[in-house]
Each structure stands twice: as C-alpha cells, then as structure tokens.
Amino acid sequence: MFTFDLKKLNFNNFINLLIISILKKKGRYQITIITTKKPFEEVLTTLKDVKNIAIVSCASCAAMCQTGGTEGAKEMMEKLESEGFNITTVIVPEEVCDNRVMKKDARKIEEELQHTDAILTLSCGLGVASITEVLSNKFPLIPVFVGTNTEFMGMTERIGRFYMRCQGCGDCILNETGGICPITTCAKALMNGPCGGMVDGMCEVGNYEKDCGWVLIYERLKQLGRLDLFSKLREPRNWSESGHQREVIWR
Ligand code: SF4
Numbered sequence: 010m011f012t013f014d015l016k017k018l019n020f021n022n023f024i025n026l027l028i029i030s031i032l033k034k035k036g037r038y039q040i041t042i043i044t045t046k047k048p049f050e051e052v053l054t055t056l057k058d059v060k061n062i063a064i065v066s067c068a069s070c071a072a073m074c075q076t077g078g079t080e081g082a083k084e085m086m087e088k089l090e091s092e093g094f095n096i097t098t099v100i101v102p103e104e105v106c107d108n109r110v111m112k113k114d115a116r117k118i119e120e121e122l123q124h125t126d127a128i129l130t131l132s133c134g135l136g137v138a139s140i141t142e143v144l145s146n147k148f149p150l151i152p153v154f155v156g157t158n159t160e161f162m163g164m165t166e167r168i169g170r171f172y173m174r175c176q177g178c179g180d181c182i183l184n185e186t187g188g189i190c191p192i193t194t195c196a197k198a199l200m201n202g203p204c205g206g207m208v209d210g211m212c213e214v215g216n217y218e219k220d221c222g223w224v225l226i227y228e229r230l231k232q233l234g235r236l237d238l239f240s241k242l243r244e245p246r247n248w249s250e251s252g253h254q255r256e257v258i259w260r
C-alpha cells in the first residue's frame with residue numbers, strides 16, 4: 010500500500026511513477042548506473058550534525074536497483090523519522106543526474122529547502138553532483154549527502170542481475186577483442202593475453218571463481234576466426250588520457 014506522507018511527498022512523484030510505469034510497459038526502460046544501499050549506520054554517522062533533511066530519490070536507475078525511487082525514499086524517510094530526524098520534503102525526480110530535471114524539480118521545493126539542513130540523495134554519484142550544481146546559487150550552504158554506493162555502469166540480464174562490462178575508459182578496444190572488454194573482464198586490466206595466474210580458464214584474483222577475461226576473449230576471437238587479433242601486441246594503456254575530470258561536450 011502506498012503510505013507516503015502526502016504533505017512531504019511532492020506532487021511530481023505521482024507523475025514520475027506514471028511515466029516510469031508507461032516506459033516499463035513499453036519495454037523502453039533501461040538501467041545505466043548500478044547502485045547499492047549504504048549501511049544505514051553509515052548514513053546516520055554522515056547525518057549526525059543535522060536535523061532537518063530533504064530526501065531526493067532518483068526514479069530511474071536507482072529505482073530499478075531498488076535503492077531509490079518511491080519505495081527507497083519511503084523506506085529511508087521512515088527509518089530517519091524513527092531516529093528522530095525531521096523530513097522537510099521528499100521528491101522523486103525522473104532523473105536526478107539530469108540538471109534540467111533537477112532545476113525544474115528544485116524550484117518546486119524552494120520553500121521547504123529554506124528549512125532544510127541537508128539533502129540526502131538516493132541516486133548515483135552523478136545525482137549528488139547534479140543537485141549540488143543546481144542548488145549552488147540559491148542554497149550553496151546545504152550539503153548534499155548520498156545514501157547509496159555507486160557500483161558501475163551495468164549490463165542488465167534482468168532486474169536484480171547486473172554486470173559490469175565496460176568502465177567507460179574513453180579509448181575502446183572492443184573491435185580488437187571480440188566485443189569482450191579486457192579492462193573489465195580481466196582483473197588486472199591486462200592488454201596482451203592471460204597472465205600466469207590463469208588456471209584452467211579461471212582467474213587467480215577472487216580465488217578462481219571467475220573466468221579469466223583473456224580466455225573469454227581468446228574463445229570469442231577463435232569463434233570469429235580472428236585469432237590474428239589475439240596475438241597482436243598492444244602498447245601499455247595510457248591512463249593519463251582516461252582519468253582526470255573527463256567530459257563530453259559537442260555543442
Ligand atoms: S575498452 Fe572496455 S572500458 Fe574501455 S570503452 Fe571499451 S568496453 Fe568500455
């Protein structure tokens with residue numbers, strides 16, 4: 010049963026739920042960023058110096074990961090209230106990571122934010138960055154905390170089974186590796202075939218519970234008749250081009 014405190018729940022939650030339900034029915038709802046819940050004790054430690062909290066819970070990726078969305082917000086609100094916190098407002102924006110969405114939704118809760126000590130977001134790290142940026146002019150002193158851990162960009166098998174298959178390195182070599190990423194499937198992100206820790210096709214990292222990424226790549230290239238690519242010598246990765254404050258701006 011839907012038991013949100015309607016005084017705290019912004020109206021756009023209902024619109025968001027409707028949109029998501031339509032997208033799900035049309036099979037157009039996709040997960041991108043996988044999150045998991047932080048231990049509640051860690052959240053409490055983070056919030057130890059504040060009393061009045063606004064909850065911003067993402068209706069997209071986090072909702073599908075069951076860390077955010079309406080259910081996640083409701084669960085967090087009830088837990089925090091039972092610990093004596095005052096929840097000033099709860100909103101469930103369609104995509105917290107989208108500055109345009111957050112600007113629109115933040116305008117609707119400006120009055121509540123006047124009495125808010127901190128925002129707790131149930132989203133990925135992008136959501137925290139988005140809220141912080143959107144509120145930086147009008148509410149620069151409100152800290153934005155996060156109640157989740159951002160794990161990875163996820164390939165979805167089905168809800169509840171997500172896999173990291175790409176780390177967005179910015180210099181993709183899938184064309185040479187049969188579509189299997191050595192940076193994510195090899196525990197050491199090696200570029201030139203299996204290391205000495207491979208035994209019977211399994212990886213030493215994690216105690217031989219996972220397939221060796223380079224064995225997977227070998228098998229796939231063999232299947233494709235492209236073992237010439239397997240023996241190609243690749244230069245060590247230049248990580249300096251992948252790391253610091255990357256951005257994509259095309260207009
Ligand atoms: S090489 Fe791997 S990590 Fe880099 S972009 Fe391609 S799939 Fe992603």
Ligand code: SF4
Pocket residue numbers: 194195196197198199202203204205206207208211212213214220221222223224
């Ligand atoms: S055993 Fe395979 S997956 Fe594991 S670190 Fe070595 S090359 Fe990478």
